[in-house]
Amino acid sequence: MPPSPxxxxxxxxxxSLLLRxxxxxxxxxxxxxxxxxxxxxxxSDKHAFLAGDILVFQYVRSQHNVLQVTEATYxxxxxxxxxxxxxxKSYDTGYDRVQLTEPNATYWFICDFPGHCxxxxxxxxxxxxxxxxxxxxxxxxxxxxxxPCIRRPPAARGGANGRRGG
Ligand SMILES: [Cu+2]
Numbered sequence: 001m002p003p004s005p006x007x008x009x010x011x012x013x014x015x016s017l018l019l020r021x022x023x024x025x026x027x028x029x030x031x032x033x034x035x036x037x038x039x040x041x042x043x044s045d046k047h048a049f050l051a052g053d054i055l056v057f058q059y060v061r062s063q064h065n066v067l068q069v070t071e072a073t074y075x076x077x078x079x080x081x082x083x084x085x086x087x088x089k090s091y092d093t094g095y096d097r098v099q100l101t102e103p104n105a106t107y108w109f110i111c112d113f114p115g116h117c118x119x120x121x122x123x124x125x126x127x128x129x130x131x132x133x134x135x136x137x138x139x140x141x142x143x144x145x146x147x148p149c150i151r152r153p154p155a156a157r158g159g160a161n162g163r164r165g166g
Contacts (some may be wrong), residue, residue, distance in 0.1 A: 024052035026097075029109075029123060034059040034066065036116055040123040049127045051103035061094035064111045064121070068098070074108035074124060077117035103129040 027047065030038040034057045057066045073079060073086025080086075090112075091098065100107055104127065111121035 024054060024099075025050070026054040026056060028056045028058060032058075034064055034111065034121070036119045036121050039120065044123060044125050049100055049125050051100060051127055051129065053100050053127070055098045055100065055109075055125065057091065057096045057098070057109075059094055061092055064113055064116065066091040066096050066098070067110050067112050069108050069110055071106070071108055074110055074122055077110060077122065079110075079112055100125065100127045103127060
């Protein structure tokens with residue numbers, strides 16, 4: 001079994017969390033490549049996103065893409081064959097930086113390569129209000145994932161903090 005992380009590391013992490021409330025943060029989605037081997041529900045649960053923050057999707061562009069979609073399309077994984085139904089914006093550079101401009105909104109992303117979304121390549125990001133105020137750090141109403149597709153056990157990389165009420 002792995003040793004627990006040194007205390008300094010934990011302190012550093014906490015510090016960076018504090019600091020980042022002042023400026024926009026940049027997140028590499030999944031802390032690694034945008035691929036089918038990552039549990040993005042677990043990943044997004046670990047972070048508190050604020051308006052202005054930036055998501056970076058890194059992937060091999062011949063193998064994946066990134067579509068910002070509606071909630072319905074996120075849930076169905078169905079872009080209607082032509083890759084347009086429910087699509088708000090599409091990215092395919094392999095290094096896409098997406099700024100979460102809208103406060104109090106949820107952003108939905110999927111990969112539109114066949115089977116990838118259903119295989120877990122989808123990301124829901126809930127954006128709180130902008131950084132400034134210390135207003136209620138809403139722990140509360142995270143919706144208990146209605147879609148059965150997402151419900152995989154936290155993959156190797158996440159660690160064991162699956163606190164999803166059921
Ligand atoms: Cu993909």
